[in-house]
Structures are given as structure tokens and as C-alpha cells.
Amino acid sequence: MELMKSLRARQLRDALALLLAGVFTFAFFSSSDSSLAQGPPADKTVDTGEKCPIPPAKAIPSGLPHDFRRISDYFLLVDGKQVPSQIYQSDRPGAVLVISPALPSPVLLMADSVATVKPAAVEKKPDDLMILRPDAVLTPQGAFKYVDQEVKFSVAGHAAMLRDQPPLLGLRHTDEVTAHNPEYLSSAKAYPASRQEITALQKEGRPVIVRVYYGSWCSHCRKLVPHAVRVEQELKASKIRFEYFGVPTNFNSDPEIRKAAIQSIPTGVVYVNGTEAGRIVGDDAWKSPESTLRVILAATGTTGGGR
Numbered sequence: 001m002e003l004m005k006s007l008r009a010r011q012l013r014d015a016l017a018l019l020l021a022g023v024f025t026f027a028f029f030s031s032s033d034s035s036l037a038q039g040p041p042a043d044k045t046v047d048t049g050e051k052c053p054i055p056p057a058k059a060i061p062s063g064l065p066h067d068f069r070r071i072s073d074y075f076l077l078v079d080g081k082q083v084p085s086q087i088y089q090s091d092r093p094g095a096v097l098v099i100s101p102a103l104p105s106p107v108l109l110m111a112d113s114v115a116t117v118k119p120a121a122v123e124k125k126p127d128d129l130m131i132l133r134p135d136a137v138l139t140p141q142g143a144f145k146y147v148d149q150e151v152k153f154s155v156a157g158h159a160a161m162l163r164d165q166p167p168l169l170g171l172r173h174t175d176e177v178t179a180h181n182p183e184y185l186s187s188a189k190a191y192p193a194s195r196q197e198i199t200a201l202q203k204e205g206r207p208v209i210v211r212v213y214y215g216s217w218c219s220h221c222r223k224l225v226p227h228a229v230r231v232e233q234e235l236k237a238s239k240i241r242f243e244y245f246g247v248p249t250n251f252n253s254d255p256e257i258r259k260a261a262i263q264s265i266p267t268g269v270v271y272v273n274g275t276e277a278g279r280i281v282g283d284d285a286w287k288s289p290e291s292t293l294r295v296i297l298a299a300t301g302t303t304g305g306g307r
Helices: 002-020 174-180 183-190 195-201 219-234 255-260 283-287 289-298
Strands: 067-071 074-078 081-083 086-090 095-099 107-110 113-116 122-125 129-132 139-143 145-147 150-155 158-164 170-172 208-214 240-246 267-272 275-281
Touching: 067 095, 067 183, 095 129, 095 158, 107 150, 113 150, 139 150, 170 174, 174 183, 174 219, 174 240, 183 219, 195 219, 195 289, 208 219, 219 240, 219 283, 219 289, 267 289, 275 283, 275 289, 283 289
Parallel strands: 208 240
Antiparallel strands: 067 086, 067 129, 074 081, 074 158, 086 095, 095 107, 107 113, 113 139, 122 129, 145 150, 150 158, 170 240, 208 267, 267 275
């Protein structure tokens, strides 16, 4: 944990240095390090750079961000108590929209500033999308501070704080996974699962379990695990079942992960009649997990006939 804090602090210092040099390039949910293509490998602890979606800055960029998508990295505390909230991240670096019945109005955190907007200025769209109207009027509330991985600010006399969401750990059902990461549902809906592959998998007569090892904190998992959620939805009436195992950020220390020999996340371990038959691992496999699953099952039986 101390190593993670040190790495995060260094990253924030580096980001600030870039900003002072006039390069506004902070990227939330992404990394240029090719070693993170499938999440952190299991033999080392890696700082993914996925926390603090609000990089420090000294000036608000011109114009207002428009589209915000829901994120699940933080929960909100107001006056020291956790409260219901919805937190949205803009594609523009450094803009976060916080909505909660515990706050008098929606709050926009952008650059190092805090401002409220009238509820009528935000409009909820399908698929966890929130729109901030271009004519929205900002009421300044001061500045926020980022201290010990916590974003602290004040609104109308209330002390508010965004704190890291603890990762979802251990064996979980889909409902628990999507409740913790609600953005998975909208991403799953957008994934175009292959009808041909789904039809073939629906013919599987053996009991099959796909156990997906993933990190609720992992940006790469956010992109790929919803594919499994969509495939599971399509196979609801079949004999194929999905389950999810949440791993910690330093998952190389987890005995269950070591036992399963998980080297990267996400990894889907496929069991047929209780015996491992293969794995869904790597970007190519996860781009179409239904196709990968069919190949694995066809190699151990006759799922859907030949290809």
C-alpha cells in the first residue's frame, strides 16, 4: 500500500509538471504502458494511474464539458457520512459531475475549482450518460483539494469528500458486479455479441461455468468484462453459467489467485463438468468472448457443430 501511495504521488507530481509546461494530457482510464494491456500481471504490483480523475491545474479550460459518463471509482461523504450519489466523468480531462440528494444541487469539479449548477442544467440520457447544457451557469464554491487519495471540497457550508471505492472482492454474482460497477450495464448493452456464436452456444448440453477473474478497479476490465456480461445475458436460458471473482489491486498476494495461476486480468476460466477446459485471456480473446468460448467447448465436445 505504501508503494502504491508513493507511485500515485509521483504520478500526480509528474502530471502537474506537464500542466505547468502547458501540456494538458492527463488520461483517465488509460495507460501508454503496453504491459497493462490485460491489466497488471500477477508477478508485480502496478499503479494503473486510474485514481484521481481530476488532475491538478491552475486554470479552467475554456468552454464547458458536455457529455459525462458514470464512474464507480469513488463514493461521496457529506459532513462525514456516506450518502447516495452518482458520479460522472467527462471525456475532457479533469471534469467530474457529482449528483446527490445530500447536496443542494449538482456539483462540477473542474481544474482545481468547485461550482454548482442548477438541476435543470443537467439532463440524464440512456446508458448512464449525463448531459451538461452549454448554457449552464456555474456558481463558484471555491477550490477542491486532493489529499491522501481523497478529493475534498465544500458546498453551501457542507464538507464533502470523494473517497476511493473499495474494490469488490471474492466470488460474486452478476447483480453484485453490475451494482458495484453500474457502467458495466451500459457497456454490455452496446456490445454486439455474435448471434451465430450465441445460437451455437445455446445448444451446449453439458454444465459449463465461466469464472471471470477481474478487478472492479481495473480500466481494462471495464472495457472487456461487459462483453462477458452481455454474453451471459444472451445465454440466460442455456446450461452455461457465469460467475465473477473480484481481485485486489495487488492480486499477486491473493492465495486464490495464485492457486488459479492467474497471470493477467481479465481472465475467464472455463469449466466443463467441473474440469477446466480452457481460458479466455488476452485482448483478441476478449474482443469476442462468445467466439473464444465456442472454440474452447468445441475442442472438448460438439458444441454447435463444426465451425
